[in-house]
Amino acid sequence: MTTRLSLNAISKTFGKADNQTVVLRDISFSLDAGEFLAIEGPSGSGKSTLLNICGLIDHATHGDYYLNGTPVSQLSNRGRCACRRRKIGFIFQRHQLIPAMTVYDNIAYPLQLNNVKAKQIKHDVAQLLTTMGLEHRRNHHPYQLSGGERQRVGIARALIKRPQLVIADEPSASLDHTHAQAGLQLMRELNQTYGASFLIASHDPLVINHCDRKLTLLHGFLADPV
Amino acid sequence: MNGPLIALRNILRDGTRVISTLLIIATGLTALLVSGGFMLSTYDSLQEITMRTEGHLIVIDDTPDPLLGGSHQQLSLSNWQTIRESLWNDDRVLRVLPRARFEGVVSKGNRSAVFFGSGVDPKEEFRVHGPFLRTTAVLDPWPTSSQRAEVMLGVQLARTLDATSGDLLTLHAVRSNGESAEAVVRLVGLYQNGTPAIDNHTLMVTLSTSAALMGSDNISQLSIYLDKKEESAALQHSLQASIDGVTVQSWQQRATLYHKVKSLYDRIFGVMAVIILTVVFLAITNTISLAIYQRRSEIATLSALGTPPPQIYANFILEAFIISIAATTLGMLLAYAISHAINLAEIMMPAPPGKTEGYPIFIYISWHHYLVTSLVLIGIVILASLRSTCRAAKINIARAIS
Numbered sequence: 136m137t138t139r140l141s142l143n144a145i146s147k148t149f150g151k152a153d154n155q156t157v158v159l160r161d162i163s164f165s166l167d168a169g170e171f172l173a174i175e176g177p178s179g180s181g182k183s184t185l186l187n188i189c190g191l192i193d194h195a196t197h198g199d200y201y202l203n204g205t206p207v208s209q210l211s212n213r214g215r216c217a218c219r220r221r222k223i224g225f226i227f228q229r230h231q232l233i234p235a236m237t238v239y240d241n242i243a244y245p246l247q248l249n250n251v252k253a254k255q256i257k258h259d260v261a262q263l264l265t266t267m268g269l270e271h272r273r274n275h276h277p278y279q280l281s282g283g284e285r286q287r288v289g290i291a292r293a294l295i296k297r298p299q300l301v302i303a304d305e306p307s308a309s310l311d312h313t314h315a316q317a318g319l320q321l322m323r324e325l326n327q328t329y330g331a332s333f334l335i336a337s338h339d340p341l342v343i344n345h346c347d348r349k350l351t352l353l354h355g356f357l358a359d360p361v
Numbered sequence: 362m363n364g365p366l367i368a369l370r371n372i373l374r375d376g377t378r379v380i381s382t383l384l385i386i387a388t389g390l391t392a393l394l395v396s397g398g399f400m401l402s403t404y405d406s407l408q409e410i411t412m413r414t415e416g417h418l419i420v421i422d423d424t425p426d427p428l429l430g431g432s433h434q435q436l437s438l439s440n441w442q443t444i445r446e447s448l449w450n451d452d453r454v455l456r457v458l459p460r461a462r463f464e465g466v467v468s469k470g471n472r473s474a475v476f477f478g479s480g481v482d483p484k485e486e487f488r489v490h491g492p493f494l495r496t497t498a499v500l501d502p503w504p505t506s507s508q509r510a511e512v513m514l515g516v517q518l519a520r521t522l523d524a525t526s527g528d529l530l531t532l533h534a535v536r537s538n539g540e541s542a543e544a545v546v547r548l549v550g551l552y553q554n555g556t557p558a559i560d561n562h563t564l565m566v567t568l569s570t571s572a573a574l575m576g577s578d579n580i581s582q583l584s585i586y587l588d589k590k591e592e593s594a595a596l597q598h599s600l601q602a603s604i605d606g607v608t609v610q611s612w613q614q615r616a617t618l619y620h621k622v623k624s625l626y627d628r629i630f631g632v633m634a635v636i637i638l639t640v641v642f643l644a645i646t647n648t649i650s651l652a653i654y655q656r657r658s659e660i661a662t663l664s665a666l667g668t669p670p671p672q673i674y675a676n677f678i679l680e681a682f683i684i685s686i687a688a689t690t691l692g693m694l695l696a697y698a699i700s701h702a703i704n705l706a707e708i709m710m711p712a713p714p715g716k717t718e719g720y721p722i723f724i725y726i727s728w729h730h731y732l733v734t735s736l737v738l739i740g741i742v743i744l745a746s747l748r749s750t751c752r753a754a755k756i757n758i759a760r761a762i763s
């Protein structure tokens with residue numbers, strides 16, 4: 136099995152000199168292609184911070200990070216941006232939908248960014264809307280949706296481009312059991328069809344049990360490093 | 362995704378902020394257009410005055426330096442009859458008016474005053490001045506009698522002499538050979554051009570009267586009035602080439618007041634324009650920076666999804682562009698309405714320095730002027746939005762999302 140993601144002695148410190156917060160200390164683990172990995176830990180343990188680094192939207196203070204065997208920690212901003220666009224799907228802790236876009240546009244956006252043909256986009260988005268039970272919300276704006284619906288749109292947006300790596304920060308936080316199941320089901324399909332890898336931070340036993348493996352983060356340390 | 366539609370939605374989402382931005386741009390544009398329109402109309406009327414008083418082209422004798430002699434040169438143009446006749450066949454020429462300048466003392470009884478006189482073609486002279494020379498006598502026909510020499514006086518000069526229509530006045534002058542000469546003339550009318558310095562000392566007689574007084578058929582200048590002022594340059598060159606011993610000047614060379622006022626107004630307007638454009642620039646920079654701050658989480662999300670930064674800026678610039686199009690449209694409509702209202706209301710300006718009368722404000726409405734000014738303003742808005750979007754690049758994605 137190929138390694139999708141590998142972290143080597145990653146640490147993260149916020150702030151300068153006399154006001155430093157060390158959030159991640161010496162984190163090393165790897166994620167295989169097609170693997171589901173859960174990260175659990177109490178609030179404030181650094182889960183989001185770790186996910187941000189893995190998703191290339193934050194920099195580690197020390198350590199190396201490889202994506203598909205390529206070192207990406209030293210990549211230019213432009214390179215990181217392209218990498219996020221093509222390879223990574225992000226499910227945010229707080230959905231982060233674009234207010235001026237409809238549900239359809241929000242989901243279609245990553246495909247447009249990757250210059251997918253309009254016809255293909257239409258087809259894919261329509262299909263995903265059905266799977267997520269959102270067809271009737273197609274032309275609604277985020278402010279017209281419930282918290283759970285927004286989260287589902289956020290999940291759809293992350294999965295639509297079939298990324299190699301999906302990073303999900305509390306994806307089930309505002310979902311009921313049924314919709315959480317549906318989301319996980321969809322992730323599993325993507326995983327089985329395309330070999331996508333998942334890195335999921337969660338407190339939810341449903342999600343954690345669904346994963347192949349789990350890591351526990353405690354005060355910035357991995358409790359049982361693999 | 363439809364870029365302009367998204368931009369429009371973002372604009373509508375931000376109602377109050379957008380309206381204040383819109384009003385700042387529109388007000389700035391209105392101020393520029395109305396004051397610019399006033400300036401343009403002032404230039405135009407000053408050009409018009411010069412063209413009407415001097416003619417579009419002026420033929421003078423070139424032997425003595427005419428500029429050294431000032432405007433009251435000697436009577437030095439001798440072959441003017443021939444030149445005048447040759448011009449009558451030219452379609453471009455409407456009128457050719459001879460003017461003989463002379464000076465001396467005019468007296469009535471025990472009162473006397475220095476005068477600057479012109480011997481003119483009585484039939485045409487008063488027609489060309491149009492609204493810029495107001496007469497207070499019935500001048501059609503002038504001279505009223507072919508037997509007697511007649512004179513028209515500047516209003517102030519008549520007041521100095523305490524002369525009224527029908528009075529007999531004596532003109533005293535010194536001929537070029539040093540002899541002194543006199544002529545008795547009857548006052549038939551008054552005229553006024555609104556500049557006391559001129560109305561105090563000016564008088565007009567027919568060309569035959571001035572020729573008899575000065576003992577010479579020569580004139581000072583031949584003023585040529587054209588059908589279209591655009592043809593002046595071409596005709597100036599061809600006349601200069603075809604007539605020997607004369608200098609052909611264009612009205613621009615005589616338009617000292619026009620040039621002075623223009624350079625003054627250009628500077629005043631320039632400073633004003635810079636101030637207005639700076640205010641607009643700062644206001645836009647401010648509102649867009651605020652918008653970017655308020656929407657930093659959205660910007661961070663777009664960036665996290667892998668949107669290249671220029672595409673993110675493009676959204677904001679597109680929004681600024683749409684706002685500025687709406688604002689300039691509003692500004693142009695406002696300026697049009699205000700200018701039109703001012704023109705209809707015939708609001709009087711107070712008399713400018715050196716003048717006795719005010720004049721109605723007229724605001725030029727020129728679509729060319731409107732378009733160019735609006736484009737400059739739109740450019741400023743885009744520049745301001747470019748500057749503020751550079752800040753969006755500094756947003757820390759992770760922090761803006763959490």
Ligand SMILES: Nc1ncnc2c1ncn2[C@@H]1O[C@H](COP(=O)(O)OP(=O)(O)OP(=O)(O)O)[C@@H](O)[C@H]1O
Pocket residue numbers: 149150156158176177178179180181182183184185228760763
């Ligand atoms: N920009 C920052 N500056 C300073 N400290 C920060 C910053 N961002 C996060 N932290 C700190 O890092 C720690 C970990 O934060 P993080 O958001 O990763 O926790 P988490 O495990 O995701 O918590 P939760 O389960 O509540 O989402 C927290 O103590 C937080 O205060």
Ligand SMILES: [Mg+2]
Pocket residue numbers: 182183184228304
């Ligand atoms: Mg978190």
